[in-house]
Amino acid sequence: MLSFTTLPAHSFEIFGWSPFGSSDEEEEGEAVPDPTPYEAELSTTNGGEELSKDLKSASLLIQQQDKPPSGEAGLIARALSDRERLVAKLYADGRYGGTVDISLAGIPLETALEQSDLPDTRPVKVSILVNPGPEFTFGKVTISSNGGDLSTDPSFWGLEPGELAASGKILTAENRIVSVLRGRGYPKAKIAERRITADHSVNKLDVALVADAGPQARFGTVSVSGTEVTDPNFVIQQAMLPQGGIYSPEDIARARRRLNELGIFSSIRFVEGDIAGPDGTLPIMIEVSERKRHVIGAGASWSSIEGFGVEAYWRRRNLFGRGELLSVEGSIGRIGTESLENQEYSARIAFEKPGVFGPLTSFSTSLGARQENPDAYKSRSITFDAYLNRQFSEQLKGRAGAEVFYANEEDAFGNDDYLLVGLPADLTFDNRDDKLNPSKGVFAALFAEPAYDTLNSNAMGFMKGTVSSYYALDEAKRFILAGKASAGSILAPSVEAVPASRRFIAGGGGSIRGYAYRNVGPRVDGEVVGGRSLVELSGEVRIRMTETIGVVGFVDAGNAYEDSIPDFSESLKVGVGAGLRYFTPIGPLRIDAAVPLDPGPNDPDFALYVGLSQAF
Template sequence: MKRLQGRARKIRADKIAATFLTIAAVFCGGWIFVSSAQAFEIFGYKFFEGDQPEVVNQVPDPLPYTATITVSGGDKDLEKALMETSQLIQQEDTPPSGSPGLISRALGDQQQLIALLYVKGLYGGTVNIDIAGKSLETAVEAGEVSRRVTPVPVVIRVETGPQFHFGTVSVRRQASDGVPAETLDPAKYGLVTGEPALSDKILQAESRIVSDLKDQGYPLAKIADRSVVADHATSRLDVAISANPGPPATFGHVTVQGAKRTKVDFIIRQAEIEPGSRYDPEILRRAAKRLRDLGIFASVRVIEADRLDTGGSLPIMIEVSERKRHVIGGGGTISSVDGLGLEAYWRHRNLFGEGETLSLEGSVGRIINGDYGAMEYSGQVVFTKPGVFGPATSFSATLGAKRENPETYESRSVYGSMKLTNRPTDKLTYDVGTEVEYSRESDALGTGHYALFGVFGNITYDSRDSIVNPTRGFRATLHAEPAYDAETGGVMGFTKASLSTYWSLNGSDRFVLANRIAGGSIISPHLADIAPSRRYYVGGGGSVRGYAYRNVGPRVAGEVIGGRSFFETSTEIRTRITETFGVVGFVDAGAAYNSQFPDFSEELKVGVGAGLRYFSPIGPLRLDVAVPLSPEKNDPNFAVYVGLSQAF
């Protein structure tokens, strides 16, 4: 039996730590052969799986047993947690090796269950384990257990005892380098007198104390002393924590390890860790993220020295592992309306040793029933160079050609663009650039040639917790572009904005409410001056599901011609049923307008539907079915969409 006894006995870490027996017999003579993975698995099915060698898992002298657990004083949630923690329960179908193996498993179980009680603030709890009718202590002394009855009965009895609450709590910062000692507010770190005394709260408080001191420029900060006293008579836990900040420091010399093709001075420039500046762990975090975002490293570690140099500075080492320079990739989408879409790319990473990327990209879309005349295709070359005006700014240039062929128009074009992208924070991105596009386009208004020159700017703020499966936060975008068309002589201005929000309706993110709203405007006196591919349309995946792609908008003789403004909104309720599967219900609505700003003169088209989600390691796989409530020419009765990640 393990129990905290006495009126005011200190809880020491060595009393909480597990005291496992090391019994060689558990491991001697046992072996496991596991073959390497040779298959691709999805939805529980394996593909391309070759013959697998037989897996051998032999344990000498296996001793079968049955385990039961009784909990006195706890609720159902605690009982469930104890059962999930107990290895005697969880590994009941895996017999240990003889008496030593069963005793070892029981000792480990006892310590783990006591630790769980401490996590719940139950410091007076006890855990007793009987093996074959004898206490665990007796079995340890004898070194064996009775096998007269097999499987051997194992009984775990847990008495939770009373809930402990925090009593007297103090947090103290020790003096350091002329800075006097200071008493800190325990409530700031989650330690409040009268609240349940969960052991995790103490550990989390210590971590936050050290983190705060490091944020203040003390890289060697640590917890110097901790006193935790349990008073069983009053069920109170008194806690006293003393933190040693250590000396303040500046950043020292920065070195790089693991770079092969990448230039060391480029890595140091991108990290932007200035020697001699005040130590700040946030600078190190941003440096690691900035290097990872380059896409040329398989791993990045920013390692702090464990001591200061003779000048009182902290040396920093950046350890990188480079990725393969050449990569080929591809993807696809499928829709019952738009058919099959395929895309592929070839990419050369780290072209000149400073993170440059050269990509050749191609795509084919609207592959519908073998109708090659309906197909869309594109090809482009993209060059990207990071760190052109400081670590946060990159340059990119694109040259390409494409054919677009939705139901509403046909366009063949060549285009080029250049832009600078700056990311001053993790959440904020903005870019400015220029583009030129020459196209020949046809729609219900006729055929024309267009030569567009534009200067554009974009701002994006993204606080989502995930790109592919967000559950909280929001994403806002704004695009503006004044442009001139040399063929038509038209001067115009394009604007577009969107906002997506995500709300977790419960603590476990099982229910998520997702909303999206978007709108745009084209300032131009005449619709005909605007290339059909540049006008605004609504409909299809990413817009109003259920309707044909770009098939919602002003019409001439029944044919959609696009508009000078648009409005869209979507709402989804996302429910995660299991760890693997989820369901979604959604409503989309939108319209495009002849006017330069949305005047809601056109009918707001609504699509409703539902979908399934399979949560794979790379993101949710999406299957949506949508129905248009007021379909028109070229719209289907329903539409099916398949893709990776949530719809927005």
């Protein structure tokens, strides 16, 4: 029977990759002085092919043969480190009776370490012989804590007696114990003692874990360091750590997210001080590093129908030292499909100030001008808006404000001017795991705006809702089903009373792929004029073939209708297609090809789309 006791500081020497010997040798660097080439072979006495493969993957001697160490001492150091790693790998597989024997040029590692001299033959022959030994199962497992009222049931912590005694399970249990104690307000919680006994006569591993909760703490004073332009009081305000409240890692995680969302810091670190005073107050230091204040960016897209589109922006972060953001944006669309004067243009200047009525509320305003020129109409417009934005929770946010919209538009009804004054509001729920490439979660958005056209004395109301959802069919998230549904309605005296650019018209890359951009909807004299209601549906099957390549099959359907309520007696327009995805660090590059099943006037036989991120 073998028994040993370890303290937390040594946990990775027994139950993980050992740091022993892993120094300059294992890091890439410039030319190594006195390189010592070697040839390594690893063999196992039993344990199966899969275990042998895993051991070779864990072995530095095997994996780094093309990186000779410095001198014989470097080779010996690498071998010592390798032995620790291989023993740790055996422990990870629940094998506590295994042995690892390494010889260098036929000399056992211990002998080579004593004499520090190897024969001159190069490359040095390195032999690694692993006897994995039997698999151990958990025997007696006890969990206890000095404070904190922890569960003593081993199965609660994943240490079920009779199950495979993998070392990773013990580390996971320890991390969970500490996490639970910290979550109950004990920031200094730790594993005070780990006692492990391996009984080789019955291949059982007895485990005793003793936790020390330490004192319960309350949030104390919050201070800030590292700011250059930012007002430290603003950082404290946005962090929203509840001074005097029971310590909670979740409060710190939420504070970190709120500060990250400001976009003004490149790094954020919360440093916990010492617990002091009769109330057990814990001071918190927020260490930040500010990002560059000026940002310039650009993007591009292309489809065979809409041509090229380019956009660029300039941003000034932290304008007055309290997270303010000033943006100037511009874009040009339909390049290559229209003459210069008929291309689509937009320009916008926007300002946002966080923390106007508390940390969760911000103010934003913008002034924009644009020219739109789809086949259905030509619109020149100017928009001014102002919003109060509110973050209700991590997933739910909303905004409400006022808007002034002027447009001069030409369409099948003629040339008209509109001046709308409206009160827009929207609500967004988003719990997707990845905004650019989601595999689970839901995105839902609801928009509503009552408006009045002061030039034509018409009242109207705009409403639209969108929801998309994602479901992974396997744990590796290589097979994903994605669906999206949108519906909208405009309450207005007639279609003509609504500005053409605000009417519902379907078709194009963000709508029904395969059809011409904004070319699906009610027509007058053969020309699309748009409608007062809309329905759009999309479904995709996303398959990740490799780490960088994926394929997609999709179906889009939808239509726009003349009345404010969709007339489902009219059939939906359907487009089908397939796409290729190239996964990059900033999101998937998307290439889609689509075919319209019921093409109308000006619709193509097929369409290609290129962009960044998934279609939805």
